[in-house]
Amino acid sequence: MSFIQAIIDGLLVGGVYAVISIGLTLVYGVMGIVNFAQAEFLMIGMFVSWFAWAYLGLDPVLAAPLSFAVAFAIGWVVQGQLISRVLKAPSVAQIFLTVGLLIVLENGALLTFGSQFRSVVTSYQTMSLSLGALFVSVPYLIAFAMSLACGVALWWFMRTSWFGRAMRATAQNPMAAQLMGIDTALMYKMAFALGVGLTAFGGAVILPYVAVFPGVGGQFVVLMFTVVVLGGLGSVAGAVVGGLAVGVIQALSSLVFPIQLQNLVLFIVFILVLAVRPQGLVGARR
């Protein structure tokens, strides 16, 4: 029974991982840049949501669109001012620019907000629905539902809107897209802002069960990379499968191993996937 319980928990948590990681994979898919600072936008999203809860009395989950908007704005500026300058630079410059951004964002938050943990109090925080002998945690369920809604909205946007199609065209062939009259620099800004916005959205919805502090991104960074590498860097569908898989792997490994080793299992999955199938488990090489 605890096995099925772990799978349920894993899938619910994994749905959020998927949304958080879609942002990372989107940025890579469109620009070919791995944003090492991506998890810091999760932290930003959590802080925005926490302040909205503490000062505006907003439910943290309902503040998720606000988190999205703030991160979107920051991402727009970061892409326009910083990332755009290294798009053609060697990968070492790209890696260290985003690493520098990570350090700045994390320590900027530390300087501004201090190192204490902040959590929210909600009415549904400790509730769970019982299905016979199984339990479904309400905050997990809400976070999953919000993530699902967000994912569907993104899918719809990428499929049907002009912007979405232009962005996909830019990802496939920037030169051809430009010749078709698409402003690729604008598409890059859009993709980066959207990517970090999604991650921030994911940060807001997990706030009812994860406390926020400036270093919280560090707890998610390898997890996010495992998700996107499992699904294949650049593949949005892959990130969904990868997110659910990582959630389940994490939940199942916690049945067998002590809590300190939970991340170790992920790391090893991550290295194995990179070594054996770097193009990801689903989808072909881009």
Next chain:
Amino acid sequence: MKKWFALAAVIAVAAVVPLLLNPTGYWIRVLTFTLLFAAMAQAWNLIGGLANQTSLGHAAFFGIGAYTSTILLLKFGISPWLGMFAAGALGGLAALVIAIPTLRLQGHYFALATLAFGEVMRVIANVWTPLTGGPGGLSVPFTPPSFAAYSFKQLLPHAYIALAALIIVTAIFEFIRRGAMGYRLRAIRENQAAAEVIGIDTTKVKLQTAVISGALMAMLGTLYAQVAVFFDPDTVFSAAAISIRVALIAILGGVGTAAGPILGALFIIPVEELMNDLFSAGAAGLSQLIFGAILIAVILWRPRGFITLWDSLRARFARGEARR
């Protein structure tokens, strides 16, 4: 010839500087760590600069080195001088183990894989308490001061050992860069497919570089353990404080050049110390924030490091001479 004189002069100056500092003071410590980090960045420079494989996991080898010699000393009373070679062997082995599956990967993927490897080692060191002491860390046991026991009353000998280490690692770097292996690595860096076509076993060459780099890094881990006297898994296996920092030092100075890591360390370590001194009491995170901002500025402004400042200065000077 002129070059050798210049080199001898630089080494002579470097050898005198430690004598000028207060032997029990603060700056001798800063100098020791500057030299040590320069040597570490130089070891990283082999794989990161010559082979162009950005490793974000060199803390793995560094930590292995610190733990190997200290555990050998604690459990068997083996001198850290010998422990250092055991550390080098284990570090090289670890580099081989991680490099075999990941060296086919390029750019971002390799960076990701090595980052994860460093974290794996950190988690293992935290959990394997009977061997490593777990999160509580290890203290290097006190032994009566003597050179053979690698134990000194003052920091001065440590500063000279770090200087010697830097010279040795830099000499290895230059030897490889100028030798046949350096040419092969350069060919791979310019165009891997073309290098393979002309008969270079690209995987083998990169593997050799990775093993040498990992082994040197581990040996430097031993030196660190002897200077620091106490360390824990989160310090020596730190992604931020070791892996990213050594790469940053090399990049700041000029990646792929022998002088780069030295310039980078001479800048970064004292500046960090200064900032920690100035701000740590007032505002946590400020010095790291500035550190990150410097990193971003250098990447945008001088993506190939400070060394290019020198090149452009020299070019300007040469132009001026030609005109005359």
